[in-house]
Amino acid sequence: MKQTKDLLRNLKALTGPFPDFQFNNIPNNPSELFLEWLYIAIEKGVPEPHAMTLSTVDEIGAPDARVLILKNVTCNRWYFATSATSRKGEQLKLNPKVALTFYWSEIGRQVRVRGVASVMPPEACSKDFLERSSGARALALVGYQSKEMMQRQMLEDALLKAKELVKEVPDTVSPTWKLYTVDPDEVEFWQGDPDRKHIRVQYQRNGESWGHRLLWP
Numbered sequence: 001m002k003q004t005k006d007l008l009r010n011l012k013a014l015t016g017p018f019p020d021f022q023f024n025n026i027p028n029n030p031s032e033l034f035l036e037w038l039y040i041a042i043e044k045g046v047p048e049p050h051a052m053t054l055s056t057v058d059e060i061g062a063p064d065a066r067v068l069i070l071k072n073v074t075c076n077r078w079y080f081a082t083s084a085t086s087r088k089g090e091q092l093k094l095n096p097k098v099a100l101t102f103y104w105s106e107i108g109r110q111v112r113v114r115g116v117a118s119v120m121p122p123e124a125c126s127k128d129f130l131e132r133s134s135g136a137r138a139l140a141l142v143g144y145q146s147k148e149m150m151q152r153q154m155l156e157d158a159l160l161k162a163k164e165l166v167k168e169v170p171d172t173v174s175p176t177w178k179l180y181t182v183d184p185d186e187v188e189f190w191q192g193d194p195d196r197k198h199i200r201v202q203y204q205r206n207g208e209s210w211g212h213r214l215l216w217p
């Protein structure tokens with residue numbers, strides 16, 4: 001049987017061809033470039049292009065990360081939603097510094113966003129909650145995200161009740177479901193190159209405006 005190491009060595013990565021990235025002619029702010037790249041990812045059929053890794057740190061500064069769905073991007077703000085009482089929710093209360101990482105393999109692109117997360121006002125959280133599918137709302141109403149589950153059957157029973165509640169009172173909102181916004185101070189765009197001459201453009205916030213520079217690959 002093949003060794004794992006050899007199997008991994010023989011897997012292809014960054015084979016291209018990839019879209020052209022005219023880095024000399026880019027927008028002044030990172031969310032505009034992000035949206036250009038996101039639309040290309042959608043157009044090229046990248047699966048789940050709105051899936052991103054959210055990194056947080058715990059109370060002793062140890063990193064943690066998991067995949068979430070991107071909910072929106074407005075003027076230099078990125079949005080995600082989750083339970084405030086989940087593990088990540090508790091970590092965010094203690095330290096709101098986060099990183100978001102996107103990887104779109106079909107176009108060889110990675111985007112890294114570093115900044116501070118904050119909870120949006122209650123109306124925005126409720127609106128996000130009510131826009132979710134009924135199944136997703138029922139699961140969030142069950143709650144307990146990231147807590148230990150003693151028996152799988154407990155989920156089935158709780159979901160049954162929550163689904164009834166969603167059916168009978170469709171505007172029920174989970175009090176712990178929060179929409180967060182990330183206000184970044186740094187956003188990096190990485191364009192992979194099959195010849196390994198990758199292009200890295202890093203935007204940095206200077207007060208109200210943004211500057212950018214190239215980084216060595």
Ligand SMILES: Cc1cc2nc3c(=O)[nH]c(=O)nc-3n(C[C@H](O)[C@H](O)[C@H](O)COP(=O)(O)O)c2cc1C
Nearest residue numbers: 051066067068069081082083086087088089145146
């Ligand atoms: C593609 C994908 C999308 C996900 N989207 C979300 C999401 O938008 N919100 C969420 O709370 N969890 C989402 N999850 C589940 C999280 O990865 C994670 O398991 C959960 O939020 C608990 O994380 P925590 O224990 O660190 O709080 C998603 C997972 C995957 C694989």
